[in-house]
Amino acid sequence: MVEEVGNKQVEVGVINNLGYVYLNLKEYSKSFRFLSSALDRAMKIQDLESIGIINCNLGNYYLIKKNIEKSEHYFGKAEEIGKNIKASHILWEAYFGLGQCYEELNENDNAIDYYEKSINEIDSVRSRIVLDIFKAGFTRDKLNVYESLINLLYRLGRYSSLKNTDERIFNIVEKAKARAFLEALNESKFAINENISEELKKEEKRTLNRISSIFHLLSDSKLTQEKRRKIQEQYDQIENEYMLLISKMRSEIPEVADMILPEPCHLVQVQRQLLDEKTAVVEYFLGEKQSYLIIIKKNDSFLYLLPSREEIRKSIKGFIKELSDPPRRIYKGSLASNRLFKELLLPIEKVLPESIEHLIIVPDGFLYFLPFEALIMDSEKKHVVEKFTISYAPSCSSLLFLKEKEVKLERPKLLLAIGNPNYNLNRVSNSEQNASSIILQEIYNNQGFDFSPIPYSKKEIKNIAKLFPKEKRDIYLGDQATEEVIKRASLEDYKIIHFACHSLLDEKFPFRSALVLTIDDNEGEDGFLLVREIYNLRLSADMIVLSACQTGRGKLENVEGVLGLPRIFFYCGARSVISSLWKITDKSTTQFMSYFYKYISEGKSKSQALRLAKIKMIKSKYSHPFFWASFVLYGDSSPLLGLN
Numbered sequence: 001m002v003e004e005v006g007n008k009q010v011e012v013g014v015i016n017n018l019g020y021v022y023l024n025l026k027e028y029s030k031s032f033r034f035l036s037s038a039l040d041r042a043m044k045i046q047d048l049e050s051i052g053i054i055n056c057n058l059g060n061y062y063l064i065k066k067n068i069e070k071s072e073h074y075f076g077k078a079e080e081i082g083k084n085i086k087a088s089h090i091l092w093e094a095y096f097g098l099g100q101c102y103e104e105l106n107e108n109d110n111a112i113d114y115y116e117k118s119i120n121e122i123d124s125v126r127s128r129i130v131l132d133i134f135k136a137g138f139t140r141d142k143l144n145v146y147e148s149l150i151n152l153l154y155r156l157g158r159y160s161s162l163k164n165t166d167e168r169i170f171n172i173v174e175k176a177k178a179r180a181f182l183e184a185l186n187e188s189k190f191a192i193n194e195n196i197s198e199e200l201k202k203e204e205k206r207t208l209n210r211i212s213s214i215f216h217l218l219s220d221s222k223l224t225q226e227k228r229r230k231i232q233e234q235y236d237q238i239e240n241e242y243m244l245l246i247s248k249m250r251s252e253i254p255e256v257a258d259m260i261l262p263e264p265c266h267l268v269q270v271q272r273q274l275l276d277e278k279t280a281v282v283e284y285f286l287g288e289k290q291s292y293l294i295i296i297k298k299n300d301s302f303l304y305l306l307p308s309r310e311e312i313r314k315s316i317k318g319f320i321k322e323l324s325d326p327p328r329r330i331y332k333g334s335l336a337s338n339r340l341f342k343e344l345l346l347p348i349e350k351v352l353p354e355s356i357e358h359l360i361i362v363p364d365g366f367l368y369f370l371p372f373e374a375l376i377m378d379s380e381k382k383h384v385v386e387k388f389t390i391s392y393a394p395s396c397s398s399l400l401f402l403k404e405k406e407v408k409l410e411r412p413k414l415l416l417a418i419g420n421p422n423y424n425l426n427r428v429s430n431s432e433q434n435a436s437s438i439i440l441q442e443i444y445n446n447q448g449f450d451f452s453p454i455p456y457s458k459k460e461i462k463n464i465a466k467l468f469p470k471e472k473r474d475i476y477l478g479d480q481a482t483e484e485v486i487k488r489a490s491l492e493d494y495k496i497i498h499f500a501c502h503s504l505l506d507e508k509f510p511f512r513s514a515l516v517l518t519i520d521d522n523e524g525e526d527g528f529l530l531v532r533e534i535y536n537l538r539l540s541a542d543m544i545v546l547s548a549c550q551t552g553r554g555k556l557e558n559v560e561g562v563l564g565l566p567r568i569f570f571y572c573g574a575r576s577v578i579s580s581l582w583k584i585t586d587k588s589t590t591q592f593m594s595y596f597y598k599y600i601s602e603g604k605s606k607s608q609a610l611r612l613a614k615i616k617m618i619k620s621k622y623s624h625p626f627f628w629a630s631f632v633l634y635g636d637s638s639p640l641l642g643l644n
Contacts, residue, residue: 012042012050020057023064032061052081052090059097063104072101092121096145103152115149119175126179143558146176147287154292154305166303167267170294173285174264176559177362178394184571185401186262200249207242214238239511242532265397271298273400277355281396282348283362286312286558291364293344295351302351306344309558313366316340320369324582327624334376341375341384349379358389358607358637362396368562369553369581373614374629383625385614389607391576391637394561402575402636407542412493414643415473417465419500419547420458421481421518421527456586457500460547463594464498467601468643482518483525483533491539492573495640500593503548503565504528510555510563515548531568539573542640543606547589552579552632566634576606576635588627592617596631600640607637 019034035058042050055078062071075097082090099114122142150172157165214235223231265273270281281296286309293304306312319340322333344367348359361372373385380387393399458477465475474494476485481501491497499515506512511532519527546552546565554564561567566577595616599609610633617628 008041008045009047009050012038012045012047012054015041016050016054016057019054023057023061028061028065032058035061048081048085049087049090052078052085052087052094055081056090056093056097059094059101063097063100066104068101068104072098075101088121088125092118092125092142092145095121096148099145099148103148108152108156111152112149115145115152118145119149119172123175123179126183143176144288146172146559147289150285150292151287151289154303166294166301169292169303170267170270170283170296170301171264173283173292173294174266174395174397176285177264177364178398178559178561179264180560181394181567181570182262182264182398182401185398200245204242204245204249207238207245210238211235211242236509239509243511246535262397262401264395265400267296267301269400270296270396271301274360274396274403278357279360280348280352280356280358281360281362282345283396284344284364284367286365286367293347295347297352297356300351302347304347309365312343315343316366316370323371323374323625323629325626326583326585327626331624333374333625337374337376337383338378338381340370341377345372345375345384346378349377356388358391359384360396360399360637361390361392362394362399363392363561365556365558368556371581371625371629371632373611373632374625383618385611386618389605389611389637391607391633391635393634394567399635402570403638405575407575407641410642411495413472413474414494415465415468415475415496415498416489416491416494417461417473417498417500418476418481418485418517419461419498420454420477421501421516422479423452423502423516423519454500454502454586456590457547460500460590460593461498463590464597467597479518483527483529486517486529486537487525487533491537491541494539494541495642496543496545497539497541497574498545498547500547500589503546503551505550505553505564507553507555513554513565515546515565531565534565534568534572537572539569541569541574542576542636544569544574544577545593546577546579547584547593548580549583550580552581552630552634570635574635576633576637578606578610578631578633580630581632582626582630584630585627588617588622591620591622592628592631601643603639603643605637605639606633 015034016038019031019038022028022031022034025031035054039051039054039058042054055074059071059073059075059078062068062074065071075094078090078094079098081087082094095114095118099111099118102108102111102114122145150169153165153169153172157169214231275281275296275298277298279298281294283294283296284306285292285294286306288310289308291306291309291312293306295302295304307315319333319336322336348356359372363370373383373390375384376382377384377387384390393402461475461477465473474489476482502516504512504514504516512530514528514530515534517527517529544566546569551565552562554562554567556562564579566579569577592613595613596609599612600606604612610631614628614631617623622628
């Protein structure tokens with residue numbers, strides 16, 4: 001059947017792919033047969049790229065079979081070809097394979113050298129990818145390279161005289177973590193839409209019109225299920241084309257093309273620039289075989305071994321469900337909370353002095369969905385939040401970048417607050433309704449999203465507004481809380497931007513997540529402030545507050561973090577974002593935000609205000625962590641200057 005394809009290069013590719021699939025299925029004899037055949041055919045037509053790729057696959061075959069001599073031979077051939085044709089996608093895998101071979105041979109210096117070469121090639125390829133979401137996905141199948149190097153360094157540090165193990169492991173963790181996010185933050189310094197050509201602007205408009213047309217097709221109630229499925233597939237394809245277009249737009253801007261990529265920070269930078277005597281970093285790296293906890297204080301660091309990524313996921317899954325389910329009874333998560341503290345944070349009681357007041361937590365994997373504030377400490381039997389202020393960051397490198405951004409002390413406005421949107425479609429006749437808003441609501445309704453009113457958000461906004469001078473605030477409620485308001489506002493004029501509305505989370509397609517504002521008959525807007533629209537906003541807010549359900553969640557990429565709303569607002573120019581990890585209740589959130597903003601207005605730092613608000617909730621009728629643990633702070637935690 002393969003012979004009928006006709007194109008020799010395609011034949012080689014198909015046969016190689018079959019060999020690769022059988023290798024993953026552990027059907028080794030079939031794998032070897034297909035890979036050998038593919039190599040013979042590739043050699044005959046001198047398809048060097050295919051020869052390099054197949055050599056990598058054969059190297060992996062012999063590595064699995066523990067025939068290190070032959071494995072090294074094939075990876076070496078792949079390395080040679082990769083260098084000749086300048087193919088980073090071949091080189092990173094060849095270097096990784098050679099690193100594994102040398103580790104098997106106990107030639108550890110060579111193994112470290114090749115692992116580092118592999119990581120450098122991965123960095124090189126990722127840096128040429130423009131769009132954040134594509135960068136994040138690129139690293140997904142390459143995590144083993146970082147993990148292999150970290151595991152080897154840990155083993156050598158524990159059982160030999162290898163020096164500075166903690167520091168070297170931290171540096172590799174930072175090389176792995178949130179690199180796409182760090183690079184996207186760096187790129188965001190340039191006003192992309194102001195620099196692209198008119199031709200690309202027109203192409204973007206045409207693409208967005210095509211997306212709109214697809215929505216209108218979906219509005220036909222007479223569509224068969226099969227036709228609707230095909231139109232939905234069209235929508236998926238067009239949306240992907242739109243993301244590729246954004247990549248093209250960014251890549252053609254000279255400032256972006258010539259940009260020097262930011263380097264991940266080193267341990268000494270963290271200690272000098274992020275930490276003081278009252279602050280410590282708690283960073284995690286979750287691996288397939290084992291995980292790591294790194295604790296950093298001003299003049300010292302500590303490294304601890306933790307269970308595997310999957311073991312940790314299973315351990316915290318039930319606890320997160322207990323926290324995030326609306327309470328119908330007395331809180332029963334105390335034992336699990338204390339158990340998780342022992343598993344994940346216990347060393348802080350041993351190595352951190354009493355002077356430490358603030359923890360910067362850098363999570364990984366499923367830990368992004370765990371509010372560490374809700375864990376109960378072993379010695380004091382109190383929640384972590386009752387002893388420490390907490391803030392989070394995707395990496396120390398990205399936090400340093402955010403802290404180094406220029407702070408504008410003088411801003412024309414202090415607060416922009418949008419809340420209590422009108423979700424009542426019945427107030428407008430069907431003929432007048434914006435078709436895309438109806439379609440979007442139908443799509444999201446089918447996925448279980450709730451569009452019920454949130455009346456207490458009006459009180460929430462009014463309580464917050466009282467703390468700011470009238471001339472320094474802009475408030476939009478009900479019918480005025482529209483998408484158009486956000487797009488027309490000079491967002492760079494505001495120090496704080498607060499949303500109290502519904503949010504929609506699409507973990508499969510992050511670009512479809514949205515903040516839901518007033519749905520009206522405006523033909524230009526549909527009420528859904530989608531991620532792809534937020535992407536084009538520009539702001540310089542010191543704090544974004546997303547007082548909406550699940551705004552802290554999104555598509556999770558290991559080591560890269562959560563691809564969701566907070567990440568996009570950082571890209572747009574925010575220094576910090578407060579978001580929620582689960583569906584929150586309208587009434588309790590109003591009380592929580594009143595406490596939080598009261599402390600903000602008194603000059604407390606963002607992390608201090610959040611901590612004090614949570615303690616207030618713990619001492620009230622809203623003591624269950626469901627009501628307060630959901631809200632987490634990412635980014636810069638310092639006080640908001642210039643409020644008075």
